[in-house]
Amino acid sequence: MSENHTTSHEGESHGSYGSYIVGFVLAVILTVASFATVLSKAFAFWQTIAILAVLATVQVVVHLVFFLHMGTKSLSQRQNLAAFIITVLMVAVVIAGYLFVLWDAQMNMMPG
Template sequence: MSHSHNVTHEGESHGSYGSYITGFILAVILTVAAFAVVVTKAFDFWTTLVVVSALAVVQIVVHVVFFLHMNTSSKQRWNLMTFILTVLSVLIIVAGTLFVMWNTQMHMMSR
């Protein structure tokens, strides 16, 4: 077996050293960028929040692609569908929680 490409008994690819290094470098760059945006105070609060959130989403994609090796191939279809369902469930729970908290706060502050 070659050191540059790991394969399981089922024949699934687990990436190469180059893809791990690329993912690591991208993750470090995104982390440093988010840190720099906050430390330098280059933007106002809401813009900083949006930029850091966008960088976080990009970092999630980097981790999913380079470390979890999810892609759109037919072998990964069920893993990808399960991941998308999980993300949608978390988004619904977080959005619902934020809505309930905001709604409760608005009704309690109006008294």
């Protein structure tokens, strides 16, 4: 049991028990931090939203690295990471465009 990680048929690492434990602990800490931020009511509304956005982004990265094994070690992992980043950017452009169109339409509406 000296070898804790497994490899797939392509020879890519799928993590060790230690990396899963670290990922789990980080995910729990980030979740508790999110709940504590909201329940403490120590921040203004927009500050709370900004803190939650940062914590959520960090948690997504933790899940991608520790559980989905998206890294840059092998060519396949780099390709997966690049495809994921491009997908996220495309979704962000679509959402930003959608919000801009709605905002612009609301600003140009005639008063009722």
